Amino acid sequence: MPNHVHVLWTPQVSLPVLIREIKGPTALAANRLLGRTGNPFWQEEYFDRVVRNEAEFSQIRRYIEWNPVAATLVAQPEQYRWSSAYAGLKPHAG
Numbered sequence: 001m002p003n004h005v006h007v008l009w010t011p012q013v014s015l016p017v018l019i020r021e022i023k024g025p026t027a028l029a030a031n032r033l034l035g036r037t038g039n040p041f042w043q044e045e046y047f048d049r050v051v052r053n054e055a056e057f058s059q060i061r062r063y064i065e066w067n068p069v070a071a072t073l074v075a076q077p078e079q080y081r082w083s084s085a086y087a088g089l090k091p092h093a094g
Helices: 015-034 054-070
Strands: none
Touching: none
């Protein structure tokens, strides 16, 4: 998505460590690319949620994959370059 990121993962470290290790290097790289200094790249807050079972995992994955379609960026999930569906994983039915 142009203005936000969805990630669905099973962390192997604590959430604060994971977020720091993702946000730090990506902010540095993005700001270099954009020629920006002194401004934060990421919002301070993020929305996290514990996925309780396989059905919920599938529901969240479906939402993430179909989000670019709902935003009218593409017609099908596999057309969105940054999607797991684009990466060759079959998208969940919308």
